[in-house]
Amino acid sequence: MSTRRAAMRLSLEADVWTIAASVAVAQIAFATLVWMYGESPRAMTALLLEGTWGSAYGVGQVLFKATPLLFTGLAVHVALRAGLFNVGAEGQLALSSLAVGVVGAWLPAGTPAMIALPLLVIVAALVGALWASPAAALRAVGAHEVISTILLNRVADALVGLLLGLGLSLKGGVRTPDVVQHARLSRLDRFVPALAGSAASTAVLVGIVVIAVTLWILPRSRMGREAELVAQNDEACAVERIPVKWRRAQALVLSGAIAGLASLGTVLGYKGYYEQGLGVGAGFTGLAVAILGRGRLLGIVFAAVLFGTLAQGGLAINAYVPAEAMEVIQGLVIVAVALGDAQVRTWLTDSLGAIVVRKTS
Amino acid sequence: MSVLGSILSMTMLAQTARTAVPYVLASQGGVWSERAGVVNVALEGMMLAGGLASVAVAHEHGPVLGVLAALVVGAALGAIHAMVTELGRIDAIVSGIAINVVALGGTRVVLRALYQSSSNSPSIAGFGTHGDGMVARVVLDPIFGAAIVAVATTAIVLRASRFGLRVRACGEGPLAARAAGIAVVRTRTCAVAIGGALAALGGAALAYDQHQFQSGMSGGRGFIALAAVVLSGWRAGRAAALCVVFAALDALQVVLQGHARALQDMVQMLPFVAALVALAILSRTRGHAGGPPAGLGVR
Numbered sequence: 001m002s003t004r005r006a007a008m009r010l011s012l013e014a015d016v017w018t019i020a021a022s023v024a025v026a027q028i029a030f031a032t033l034v035w036m037y038g039e040s041p042r043a044m045t046a047l048l049l050e051g052t053w054g055s056a057y058g059v060g061q062v063l064f065k066a067t068p069l070l071f072t073g074l075a076v077h078v079a080l081r082a083g084l085f086n087v088g089a090e091g092q093l094a095l096s097s098l099a100v101g102v103v104g105a106w107l108p109a110g111t112p113a114m115i116a117l118p119l120l121v122i123v124a125a126l127v128g129a130l131w132a133s134p135a136a137a138l139r140a141v142g143a144h145e146v147i148s149t150i151l152l153n154r155v156a157d158a159l160v161g162l163l164l165g166l167g168l169s170l171k172g173g174v175r176t177p178d179v180v181q182h183a184r185l186s187r188l189d190r191f192v193p194a195l196a197g198s199a200a201s202t203a204v205l206v207g208i209v210v211i212a213v214t215l216w217i218l219p220r221s222r223m224g225r226e227a228e229l230v231a232q233n234d235e236a237c238a239v240e241r242i243p244v245k246w247r248r249a250q251a252l253v254l255s256g257a258i259a260g261l262a263s264l265g266t267v268l269g270y271k272g273y274y275e276q277g278l279g280v281g282a283g284f285t286g287l288a289v290a291i292l293g294r295g296r297l298l299g300i301v302f303a304a305v306l307f308g309t310l311a312q313g314g315l316a317i318n319a320y321v322p323a324e325a326m327e328v329i330q331g332l333v334i335v336a337v338a339l340g341d342a343q344v345r346t347w348l349t350d351s352l353g354a355i356v357v358r359k360t361s
Numbered sequence: 362m363s364v365l366g367s368i369l370s371m372t373m374l375a376q377t378a379r380t381a382v383p384y385v386l387a388s389q390g391g392v393w394s395e396r397a398g399v400v401n402v403a404l405e406g407m408m409l410a411g412g413l414a415s416v417a418v419a420h421e422h423g424p425v426l427g428v429l430a431a432l433v434v435g436a437a438l439g440a441i442h443a444m445v446t447e448l449g450r451i452d453a454i455v456s457g458i459a460i461n462v463v464a465l466g467g468t469r470v471v472l473r474a475l476y477q478s479s480s481n482s483p484s485i486a487g488f489g490t491h492g493d494g495m496v497a498r499v500v501l502d503p504i505f506g507a508a509i510v511a512v513a514t515t516a517i518v519l520r521a522s523r524f525g526l527r528v529r530a531c532g533e534g535p536l537a538a539r540a541a542g543i544a545v546v547r548t549r550t551c552a553v554a555i556g557g558a559l560a561a562l563g564g565a566a567l568a569y570d571q572h573q574f575q576s577g578m579s580g581g582r583g584f585i586a587l588a589a590v591v592l593s594g595w596r597a598g599r600a601a602a603l604c605v606v607f608a609a610l611d612a613l614q615v616v617l618q619g620h621a622r623a624l625q626d627m628v629q630m631l632p633f634v635a636a637l638v639a640l641a642i643l644s645r646t647r648g649h650a651g652g653p654p655a656g657l658g659v660r
Contacts, residue, residue, distance in 0.1 A: 141641065335455075338455045339451055341451070
């Protein structure tokens with residue numbers, strides 16, 4: 001067996017293990033929390049599954065909850081590839097959503113989808129990128145991106161409130177006017193009648209395509225490859241004349257742009273307008289999705305669906321156990337997956353080392 | 362009252378001192394953790410957990426035990442953070458973010474379990490310091506005193522004590538420290554636990570000040586405190602001083618209440634924008650402020 005195929009088999013095994021372990025951890029954490037709350041874990045699990053995967057409507061709602069996570073998960077991953085933590089997806093998404101809502105409503109009423117949608121995609125990506133760029137610039141002068149992106153989240157939060165208050169919202173409200181009719185992404189139940197009533201939209205398909213395309217291009221582009229090298233050893237890269245600072249900045253800005261695209265799911269696919277608080281939490285959950293997804297198409301989709309299930313399942317059991325318990329589970333899954341990942345990585349490098357040694361000796 | 366009049370008043374001074382307490386305590390927590398070499402973005406979550414623990418216990422057993430509860434919860438979170446990163450070998454940023462997520466969700470779950478509301482607790486008296494005038498009330502508050510003691514102790518212990526020296530050794534060169542016979546994991550765990558306790562005390566200060574716990578009430582203060590730590594060059598005194606500056610910007614919000622809504626919204630971003638601008642300026646001129654501990658993030 002070639003080293004390459006052995007490596008692929010090992011990493012596939014690692015993927016399967018990660019997925020199995022994350023589901024198991026989520027289940028154990030859920031059962032424990034429910035039990036501490038004085039409810040029956042078995043009954044609550046049944047209720048959760050019934051509310052999510054038990055009906056076509058539930059599946060649609062899971063997909064709907066997973067949609068923004070596809071984008072934010074990919075966004076965080078793109079930065080992670082360059083060794084950077086984009087904790088700012090939250091703010092990038094908020095401002096992008098506001099911009100998409102405002103521009104979408106400002107378009108002339110009869111604007112055809114062929115014009116409106118590409119335009120709004122560009123707006124979403126641009127604003128997301130714009131809000132990531134201060135962090136990119138700060139990183140270039142040496143300030144850690146975690147701190148700057150978190151601070152930018154807070155500024156974005158206040159800025160959204162300020163802009164809505166200054167006249168971007170409808171009179172007396174906290175939401176923008178409706179976007180023009182053809183700028184909206186259609187609900188999936190138009191094509192799959194069984195999903196009727198659920199809020200899943202074609203944005204979920206857009207998300208999967210964006211992930212596939214990005215993950216295909218990055219390893220094949222100079223920018224993407226060099227960014228990965230920068231993550232591994234920036235000093236060696238500098239010696240090799242790789243523009244380290246520039247690659248990092250590009251990765252962060254691209255990450256922001258992708259995070260901004262999540263507004264396609266929330267504004268164009270769901271509400272049809274922007275209101276304060278829409279999409280909150282998707283940025284932070286994106287971190288979990290990226291860590292769990294490990295940079296694979298299936299991994300990211302699976303992770304987004306898992307956290308979508310938790311979010312929707314939280315609503316299903318909210319009458320008995322607070323839905324916020326799902327946030328706790330999410331945090332625990334992050335730790336567990338990262339812990340497992342650290343072990344898997346050592347195990348993987350050890351095994352690969354053994355294979356290479358066997359081959360050469 | 363005019364905007365300028367509101368700003369240049371005794372009220373502003375008192376408000377700044379009052380607002381600064383949680384920031385300062387959290388920043389000392391950050392100094393302890395990061396000087397030991399463990400990146401700590403979990404200050405925010407530790408503040409939240411400490412705030413709720415203090416209120417929940419103070420509601421039944423009085424403010425002193427409330428503070429103790431906050432210290433215990435904070436120390437426990439700190440110890441968990443250190444052990445997960447040290448023994449489990451996961452990235453401290455991942456662990457920190459996870460702690461924040463768990464703390465935000467967990468405080469809401471506990472709130473609902475205890476008080477049937479996921480947004481706020483019933484009101485508590487806190488220390489209920491009495492005195493003439495706002496300045497006296499602020500200065501006589503026991504947690505205000507504790508914050509000053511925390512800054513002085515952090516600075517002195519880190520600089521001059523055997524334990525402080527060990528903590529710094531772990532932060533500057535964990536491998537060398539290990540070679541010299543220091544139990545790196547244990548020392549780091551102790552330091553991060555102390556830091557967690559201080560950050561949680563900051564959360565308690567915030568909750569006592571508001572006379573209740575509200576979900577997400579730390580409102581980014583832990584992150585500002587962390588920025589202050591970085592900007593200070595990881596020094597206790599300077600970090601505290603920077604926190605007072607950020608707190609002054611924060612206090613503007615209270616002082617300017619009643620002025621135009623847009624003005625208030627703008628003032629709300631001030632501490633965060635200021636921190637970003639300071640990061641931009643000071644990162645460029647690194648050197649005079651001192652760089653990060655050489656072993657920060659090294660395991």
